[in-house]
Amino acid sequence: MFIEKETGMKTMKNIKLLLVLLALAALPSLTYADHSWNGYHWARTANPFTLKLGNNLTSADWQSMLAQTSQDWNSPDTFGTTSPLLTAIVSGSSSKRRCPMVAGTTQVCNGAYGNNGWLGLASINITGGTHITQGLAKVNDTYFTKPTYNNPNEKLHVMCQEVAHTFGLDHQSTDGSSQDSCMDYFSNTGANAGSALSTKPNAHDFEELNLIYDAHLDSTTTVAAMNALAASASDVTNDPGSWGQLMSQSANGRSSTYEKFHPNGSQTITHVYWTIEAAANCPACDHRYDH
Ligand SMILES: [Zn+2]
Ligand SMILES: [Zn+2]
Structure with missing residues (x-):
């Protein structure tokens, strides 16, 4: 009797262990498409909606990258799906170098921003903890004019990501x-400079956009109408000190997130894409201050 009970308990334990293992095995497929940026989203009253990308780019080369990435994000049908977010390129509204944000839009800029370690960055302003009110994407020609980074695949990869x-x-x-x-x-540099891998969105990116924007509709919108452009209230400058506090960094040091709170209660969050060299120098350091 005692032995039978013991065997029965062991069987139960084994079944429980098996269930835990099965649940763990199922996790990667569940988390794979879970790459929402903290649930941040544009407030809008209907899907799909169109986000204006302000073209402040100073070279035909970068303009063709933006055109390509806009087209790629507008082509969910490549993967047999749809997207709640479409993009439209419009004339830029920012003075080119500083690239201040413009309410309801994403402004896209390039410039020789200096030997500061970053290849590209993206900032968004948030109100109410979740709603994106404006965005900016910048690429740094100080590095993109160097042989390591100056190739169409690396440029398109970074442009596509920052936007x-x-x-x-x-x-x-x-x-x-x-x-x-x-x-x-993935780094489209060195031996991989000729590889077009990772230069465009994949099916999981559209899956995630649908997850984010199917969750709810809002009663108001933070997306600018085609002609209504207002000056930005608060954002960050080219001074890395204006990015705020370092919130997280990838183990290899190439990806960092900064957060700054403004007096009006809004916040600006910035994703920074560091160069191979800046990251390798000291992966765990805040690269704003380690070179
Ligand atoms: Zn919302
Ligand atoms: Zn990034």
């Missing part, structure tokens, strides 16, 4: 592996 952070998307991975999504940290 899409302003949709509310985070990375699919930061360890340098390719998920064949521009929301990863």
